[in-house]
Amino acid sequence: MKEFxxxxxxxxxxxxxxxxKEVVFNNxxxxxxxxxxxIVGPIISRQMIKDLELEEIGFFKxxxxxxxxxxxxxxxxxxxxxxxxxxxxxLLINIDYPVPQKSYLxxxxxxxxxxxxxxxxxxxxxxxxxxxxxxxxxxxxxxxxEKEVAEELKQYGxxxxxxxxxxxxxxxxxxxxxxxxxxGIVLMTPATSDFPDPEAAANLINVINNYFKFNINTQPLLxxxxxxxxxxxxxxxxxxxxxxxxxxxxxxxxxGYI
Numbered sequence: 356m357k358e359f360x361x362x363x364x365x366x367x368x369x370x371x372x373x374x375x376k377e378v379v380f381n382n383x384x385x386x387x388x389x390x391x392x393x394i395v396g397p398i399i400s401r402q403m404i405k406d407l408e409l410e411e412i413g414f415f416k417x418x419x420x421x422x423x424x425x426x427x428x429x430x431x432x433x434x435x436x437x438x439x440x441x442x443x444x445x446l447l448i449n450i451d452y453p454v455p456q457k458s459y460l461x462x463x464x465x466x467x468x469x470x471x472x473x474x475x476x477x478x479x480x481x482x483x484x485x486x487x488x489x490x491x492x493x494x495x496x497x498x499x500x501e502k503e504v505a506e507e508l509k510q511y512g513x514x515x516x517x518x519x520x521x522x523x524x525x526x527x528x529x530x531x532x533x534x535x536x537x538x539g540i541v542l543m544t545p546a547t548s549d550f551p552d553p554e555a556a557a558n559l560i561n562v563i564n565n566y567f568k569f570n571i572n573t574q575p576l577l578x579x580x581x582x583x584x585x586x587x588x589x590x591x592x593x594x595x596x597x598x599x600x601x602x603x604x605x606x607x608x609x610x611g612y613i
Contacts, residue, residue, distance in 0.1 A: 372465065374437070376411070378439045379443050382476060382477065385447075386400075386403065386481075386482060387450070387525075388403075388450065392484035392546040394551050396483070404438055408440060410439065414435055415435050420435065434450065454524060463528045467528065483543045485497070485544065485545045485546065487546065487548065490552060499521050499540075508562065513542065544559050553577070557573040560573050
């Protein structure tokens with residue numbers, strides 16, 4: 356850890372991690388997923404848990420986090436969970452419920468403090484979405500990281516922008532990582548803001564697979580994306596049929612855009 360005269364955690368007394376399963380960590384890569392546009396984060400986390408054989412090892416809580424429980428297939432689950440593989444080389448921080456903005460720093464401080472002291476990881480990767488109405492046909496994955504790592508990711512399909520701002524939970528985690536001996540990485544992709552976007556999730560997974568030498572299957576996500584597109588096309592056809600043929604707009608309205 357970099358030398359500081361005082362503990363750099365402002366909220367150290369407002370965060371608790373409960374590890375329910377013992378894991379011997381082996382310099383793991385830490386991934387963070389959370390609700391994003393197109394629910395890209397949760398989609399990726401489900402696929403990672405399945406294909407990388409990750410097991411639930413604990414959870415975290417705080418007074419500043421929403422007191423909620425979620426359920427999937429009628430089974431109650433904690434919304435803030437930790438997963439790892441048996442080899443201890445992967446740690447997944449899975450956030451299934453939106454975190455209030457005032458809690459971003461609480462979460463980032465508490466988790467990175469634990470990672471630094473007990474997990475001994477040197478990379479934390481946030482997987483995020485950029486909200487768009489219409490995702491570009493070409494796969495786009497943008498990275499923000501320390502220069503050496505960003506250059507490496509560029510070789511595996513990630514694009515680099517010279518200037519920008521990382522907001523939200525990704526911004527909180529990377530800001531906190533800059534204060535530690537941990538490399539913060541953000542991978543972002545345009546994702547539709549109005550409905551789930553498994554194809555955007557697949558774009559992120561492709562970069563993860565290439566860079567970290569994983570084998571996460573993207574075909575189920577592409578199949579799901581095709582179904583969503585088909586459903587949207589059917590909805591559009593029904594709406595058009597109900598509205599009937601539309602008349603061309605008056606000439607004066609068109610001229611305003613020429």
